[in-house]
Amino acid sequence: MSARVQAGPFDLAAEMENFGRGAGAVVTFTGIVRDDTGRMLALELEYYPGMTERVLAEYGARAAARFGLADWKIIHRHGRLNLGEPIMMVATAARHRRAAFEAAxxxxxxxxxxxxxxxxxxxxxxxxxxxxxxxxxxxALKRW
Amino acid sequence: MMLDVLYFAWLRERIGQPRERIETRAATLRDLVAELADRDEWHASAFADMGAVRCAIDQELADLDAPLDDAREVAFFPPMTGG
Structure with a gap:
């Protein structure tokens, strides 16, 4: 159960080692920088050090309580990210797949x-x- | 009271600095915004449309009528675009 903000890339496989041990279902989502305008080279992400980490952890804990998660992880990058680079990931682990999918x-x-x-x-x-x-x-928030 | 005021994204650009320390007697966020907007044209332009601005008091989202009480840090920013 963790949330972090970092400038550098993350290694999904390494992040998933020992994640959600004992759970029956693990879902991971990775967001990728894409170009919606046809002339974008990169994205630059600004964040609020302190508040951002706290908000990520807060939503992780809420998801855990609501969907009965065995584990969760959120990693979000900041700074300059080129097209095609992973920008963030969430992983959720639960006993059954529906809870893991819905929590993600x-x-x-x-x-x-x-x-x-x-x-x-x-x-x-x-x-x-x-x-x-x-x-x-x-x-989209009204769904929840 | 002394207050650290932080700005992010286009608010930071319009005001020309990421943070400033100010002395204020504002009772609520709304009062503080009026006071800041009065400072100069850059602040005025940043706060011209409060429908496009979100606020936090001590790193918790707050609405304009929220009292400042013993706040130490206030932040202004556009709606978030995470994910």
Whole structure:
């Protein structure tokens, strides 16, 4: 059960060693930097040291209580990330698959709109626009 | 009271600095915003549309009517875009 924020890449296989030992189901989700505009080279992520780590851990604990998780892990990167690079991961472990899937989905929906990160698109000319929050992400929270 | 005020993303850019330490008597976040917006044109432009700004008191999300009480740190930022 852990959450962390880091600049460097993470090794999914290494992170999953000893994760959720004894659980019947483990789900992992990895978010990848993609280009929605056709002219983006990288993303730059700003965060709020202290608050961000605390919020990630808080949502992890909420997911654990709600879905009866045996284990959970959240890793979110900050700084400059190139197209195609992994930006974050969540892993959930539960006795049965449905709880593990739902907990991962729940975590992703909440982290999208409540984790203190701010993305900026970097184009060929340098720093570009801040990414605006989407209404659809806010709407997704109503499912929970 | 002395208060550390932090800015993130485009609020940081508009104001031109990531944080400042201020002396204030503001009772609520709303009062603090009015006071800050009065400082200069950069602060005024950052706080022009409060519908686009989120706030935290001592690293907990808070709404504009939240009292500052013994707050030590206040942060202003746009809606989050994590994940």
């Amino acid at each position: 989905d729940y975590l992703m929906d909440w982290l999208k709109s409540r984790a203190p990160f701010w993305k900026r698109e970097i184009g060929p000319d340098g720093a570009g626009a801040w990414v605006a929050a989407k209404d659809s992400d806010e709407d």
